[in-house]
Amino acid sequence: MSVRVHPELRNQLIQFGIGDWNACYHCGTCTAQCPLSEEGFLFPRKKIRLMQMGLKDELEASVEPWLCYYCGDCSTSCPRDANPGELMMSLRRYLTSIYDWTGLSKKFYTSELWELGFIIVFATLVVLSFLIVLPAMGYHFTKQLTAEGGVQVNAFAPIHVVETFDWTMAAIVASLLVSNILRMYYKIIWKYGNMKVSLWVHIREFWLLIFNFAVQPKFNKCDDKRYWLSHWFLMSGYTIMFIVIVVYLPWFQTEKILPVYDPQRLLGYYATFGLLFGLFIAIIGRFKKKDVKFQFSHVTDWLFLVMLTLTAISGILIHIFRIHGMPLATYISYIAHMAILVPMILIEVPFSKWSHLAYRPFAVYFQQLKKHAVPR
Amino acid sequence: MEEPRIGVYVCWCGTNISKMVDVEAVTKEVSTLPYVVLSKNYKYMCSDPGQDLIIKDIKLHNLNRVVVAACSPRIHELTFRNACEKAGINPYLFEMANIREQDSWVHTDRNEATKKAIDLVIAAIRRVRFHEPLQKRSVNVDPATLIIGGGISGMTAALEIANAGKQVYLVERADHLGGQVARFDLTFPHLSSARQMLLPMIRKVENHPMIRVYLKTELQEVKGYIGNFRARLQFMGTDQPEITFGNIIAAVGLKPFDPSVIEEYSYGKFPDVITSLEFEDKLRAGRILTKYGKEPRNLAIIHCVGSRNKKYHEYCSRVCCMVALKFVHEIRAALPDANIFEIYADMRAYGKGHEEFYAMTTHKQIIFLMYDQQKRLPVIREAHRDDDCNMLIEMSELLSGIDIEVPVDMVILMVNMEAHDNVRDVVRTIGVSLCGNQFFIEKHPKLDPVATTTGGVYIVGTCQGPKDIPDSVSQAKAAAARILGTIAQGSVPVEVTTAMVNESLCCGCQTCISVCPYTAVSFDEIKKVSVVNEVLCKGCGTCGGCCPAGAITCKHFTDRQILSEIEGIMSMSY
Numbered sequence: 001m002s003v004r005v006h007p008e009l010r011n012q013l014i015q016f017g018i019g020d021w022n023a024c025y026h027c028g029t030c031t032a033q034c035p036l037s038e039e040g041f042l043f044p045r046k047k048i049r050l051m052q053m054g055l056k057d058e059l060e061a062s063v064e065p066w067l068c069y070y071c072g073d074c075s076t077s078c079p080r081d082a083n084p085g086e087l088m089m090s091l092r093r094y095l096t097s098i099y100d101w102t103g104l105s106k107k108f109y110t111s112e113l114w115e116l117g118f119i120i121v122f123a124t125l126v127v128l129s130f131l132i133v134l135p136a137m138g139y140h141f142t143k144q145l146t147a148e149g150g151v152q153v154n155a156f157a158p159i160h161v162v163e164t165f166d167w168t169m170a171a172i173v174a175s176l177l178v179s180n181i182l183r184m185y186y187k188i189i190w191k192y193g194n195m196k197v198s199l200w201v202h203i204r205e206f207w208l209l210i211f212n213f214a215v216q217p218k219f220n221k222c223d224d225k226r227y228w229l230s231h232w233f234l235m236s237g238y239t240i241m242f243i244v245i246v247v248y249l250p251w252f253q254t255e256k257i258l259p260v261y262d263p264q265r266l267l268g269y270y271a272t273f274g275l276l277f278g279l280f281i282a283i284i285g286r287f288k289k290k291d292v293k294f295q296f297s298h299v300t301d302w303l304f305l306v307m308l309t310l311t312a313i314s315g316i317l318i319h320i321f322r323i324h325g326m327p328l329a330t331y332i333s334y335i336a337h338m339a340i341l342v343p344m345i346l347i348e349v350p351f352s353k354w355s356h357l358a359y360r361p362f363a364v365y366f367q368q369l370k371k372h373a374v375p376r
Numbered sequence: 377m378e379e380p381r382i383g384v385y386v387c388w389c390g391t392n393i394s395k396m397v398d399v400e401a402v403t404k405e406v407s408t409l410p411y412v413v414l415s416k417n418y419k420y421m422c423s424d425p426g427q428d429l430i431i432k433d434i435k436l437h438n439l440n441r442v443v444v445a446a447c448s449p450r451i452h453e454l455t456f457r458n459a460c461e462k463a464g465i466n467p468y469l470f471e472m473a474n475i476r477e478q479d480s481w482v483h484t485d486r487n488e489a490t491k492k493a494i495d496l497v498i499a500a501i502r503r504v505r506f507h508e509p510l511q512k513r514s515v516n517v518d519p520a521t522l523i524i525g526g527g528i529s530g531m532t533a534a535l536e537i538a539n540a541g542k543q544v545y546l547v548e549r550a551d552h553l554g555g556q557v558a559r560f561d562l563t564f565p566h567l568s569s570a571r572q573m574l575l576p577m578i579r580k581v582e583n584h585p586m587i588r589v590y591l592k593t594e595l596q597e598v599k600g601y602i603g604n605f606r607a608r609l610q611f612m613g614t615d616q617p618e619i620t621f622g623n624i625i626a627a628v629g630l631k632p633f634d635p636s637v638i639e640e641y642s643y644g645k646f647p648d649v650i651t652s653l654e655f656e657d658k659l660r661a662g663r664i665l666t667k668y669g670k671e672p673r674n675l676a677i678i679h680c681v682g683s684r685n686k687k688y689h690e691y692c693s694r695v696c697c698m699v700a701l702k703f704v705h706e707i708r709a710a711l712p713d714a715n716i717f718e719i720y721a722d723m724r725a726y727g728k729g730h731e732e733f734y735a736m737t738t739h740k741q742i743i744f745l746m747y748d749q750q751k752r753l754p755v756i757r758e759a760h761r762d763d764d765c766n767m768l769i770e771m772s773e774l775l776s777g778i779d780i781e782v783p784v785d786m787v788i789l790m791v792n793m794e795a796h797d798n799v800r801d802v803v804r805t806i807g808v809s810l811c812g813n814q815f816f817i818e819k820h821p822k823l824d825p826v827a828t829t830t831g832g833v834y835i836v837g838t839c840q841g842p843k844d845i846p847d848s849v850s851q852a853k854a855a856a857a858r859i860l861g862t863i864a865q866g867s868v869p870v871e872v873t874t875a876m877v878n879e880s881l882c883c884g885c886q887t888c889i890s891v892c893p894y895t896a897v898s899f900d901e902i903k904k905v906s907v908v909n910e911v912l913c914k915g916c917g918t919c920g921g922c923c924p925a926g927a928i929t930c931k932h933f934t935d936r937q938i939l940s941e942i943e944g945i946m947s948m949s950y
Binding site for chain 2: 011
């Protein structure tokens with residue numbers, strides 16, 4: 001079976017990153033020195049070739065872009081300055097847009113107007129719900145300001161409403177993500193190659209998914225361990241925050257200010273520290289541009305970092321204002337926090353950079369399935 | 377014959393010979409041989425003091441034969457012959473024994489090497505005894521030159537010679553000058569116009585008072601030898617007056633390969649599969665359109681069509697890779713959004729500015745696809761009905777190992793350059809030889825790439841092998857310089873060691889005529905004997921070797937000389 005060449009693919013891909021991938025003359029240096037490339041799953045050279053040739057179907061069936069953690073050694077050692085590392089990054093962006101069936105991902109990656117418009121619309125919706133919808137339901141935060149008792153978050157943003165909203169949003173995001181993962185599975189395992197993977201292999205190798213989600217062992221194989229550590233802090237901080245907010249909101253959003261050593265506060269502090277530490281490393285890195293992985297920043301990279309930072313800062317502000325008994329400042333911070341958080345989660349998790357939280361561990365899982373596949 | 381008085385000189389060649397050969401022993405061993413008057417050894421015989429030693433000895437000891445045991449005669453035979461001449465004896469009364477390349481350099485046992493050196497020197501001594509004096513000869517050179525082919529090589533040579541004030545006859549088969557270059561649009565790697573380069577040149581050639589251009593003219597026959605040729609020309613079937621000239625330049629060029637023999641490419645079957653030259657025609661016309669008058673969206677350029685393939689031609693045509701890259705620039709300029717595929721076997725960018733040109737072209741959004749010339753050629757097929765292209769190219773892509781199909785609307789075949797169909801006639805007419813690829817063979821592939829083994833006949837341009845414009849032009853100018861040199865001298869030396877027929881022994885079998893590679897032997901119908909033209913004869917000895925009557929003697933290689941040399945080498949038994 002011949003594979004069709006799609007000459008326009010290169011022009012499409014260039015919107016997802018930067019590089020002169022045509023400069024590659026296939027010496028293979030990048031693949032030879034990559035600590036993650038292995039027999040049967042060789043990259044980046046092979047992926048560059050697919051891209052140069054415009055083999056769209058083959059690229060979309062590739063699991064390799066997700067197995068790369070962008071240490072940047074390939075780009076440093078490339079004798080032609082073809083920037084293979086950035087190609088793998090661009091491919092991850094491209095694949096994210098391919099797995100997504102709504103088409104929104106592609107819009108966000110290729111059009112700043114779409115991305116910014118989406119953020120503004122959803123931020124406005126959040127603000128409007130606090131200013132109009134909730135008051136209409138009887139929760140006037142202006143009333144709370146005059147009442148005795150200082151900051152009363154629950155009276156302003158009642159737990160059951162916020163919790164319902166949290167669960168709804170989590171369900172939407174999760175269903176989008178799950179449907180995209182299914183598409184990823186279809187493209188990598190189901191549709192492509194003459195292979196068959198037994199159900200038992202599916203079950204037996206499932207632990208890899210959990211393990212890779214929690215620890216990112218492949219990232220640790222990359223030469224610079226510092227990035228693995230800062231990423232792990234960021235990831236664990238975010239995961240804790242997510243679980244706490246969605247699952248344990250009543251335990252987390254209390255009116256009573258608990259002592260500093262209480263697990264509620266300690267967990268919150270850890271999560272905040274993890275987020276800030278990871279963000280600090282990433283932002284400084286992108287400003288300094290010393291490491292290859294930070295040299296090129298797609299618009300979406302910056303938007304993600306800025307939004308996550310703003311989310312963290314507004315979260316911290318809520319905490320400070322609440323402890324110091326400043327109701328209005330607390331409520332405004334709360335609204336701001338939500339106005340940034342909601343569009344960020346909606347864009348990033350199913351459609352953009354943050355979807356890698358699922359794609360990366362699933363890719364390792366799929367890679368393992370492919371290894372145990374038998375020819376059909 | 378006067379009594380031979382032989383002087384023997386053994387060279388040390390620094391340590392090159394003396395390290396492995398006991399030169400003292402050799403000198404001593406041969407000193408007692410008959411007719412040897414003296415034998416000496418010296419550190420460097422080829423040095424001025426070394427040569428002076430010979431010259432002084434000849435005069436002092438009245439020597440009339442000289443043997444030098446040193447390096448290969450290819451290196452210093454002429455040096456010592458000149459020394460002999462200076463001392464007043466005929467240079468052919470000299471013989472050289474090669475005890476370096478054939479002895480000291482190739483052996484590791486000093487004793488054995490010394491014995492071998494003695495053998496070789498004795499052989500030379502025995503041989504030189506029978507050497508006869510030979511006289512140098514030369515022929516006058518007619519200052520006119522015939523140039524066959526009016527392409528860029530032929531015109532360059534013509535202008536070079538004519539500008540020096542010498543007559544040139546330029547014969548061109550077609551009705552116009554310019555050759556293949558006249559079909560090109562732009563040239564690589566500077567993307568300058570071929571037309572703008574060629575037109576002033578053609579005008580200069582046509583209007584030059586010293587150049588006579590014969591268009592639509594074929595060369596019928598060439599007779600004579602270096603310095604004194606004459607030719608019959610035919611203009612559109614009618615005979616022209618005979619012309620005489622002293623030198624010939626063959627600049628007949630090559631022609632594009634006909635790709636219709638390659639089934640995979642369906643050339644001639646699909647109208648939008650065209651050759652590189654047909655595409656040049658489109659470029660010169662200024663429009664790149666398919667057969668159906670549409671601008672092609674996908675263009676593929678297939679390299680090495682008929683080249684580097686044992687089925688067609690094994691050699692590389694050298695220029696097609698760069699022409700293909702040139703096409704990329706021209707297509708990009710005309711069709712900025714077109715998809716361009718370079719389907720290549722190897723990208724060859726050997727020349728000045730070529731690698732840079734290649735690197736520059738890679739940034740033009742081209743898809744480079746590699747195929748394996750030896751395994752499987754790409755196949756051009758008709759597209760399916762629902763495809764948005766005219767044709768599909770199916771191929772195994774070598775760098776990825778994937779079988780792919782490429783959508784295309786127009787395919788350009790980079791055709792090989794091959795010899796003209798009538799090249800054998802030309803070769804026979806002017807007396808040169810062809811290599812297996814039907815290219816003219818040069819005298820020496822490195823040191824004399826413009827001359828041929830036939831004196832006065834030079835080859836320039838692509839008929840010697842595929843090459844680009846600068847290479848053709850340099851070769852043309854080199855040949856012109858060589859010819860102007862012989863014209864300036866007025867005469868050229870010819871071979872002295874030629875064959876000689878003893879008419880009383882010749883039985884008239886004409887075997888010699890059939891074997892002579894230089895057509896130097898002819899038959900005298902009146903005397904019924906073979907006659908050697910001493911100007912054409914190169915002294916190869918083939919006729920002498922095959923003459924059943926022993927009637928042919930080769931000067932300086934007589935039976936007596938060779939047999940006594942053999943006797944000499946066999947005389948010592950250890």
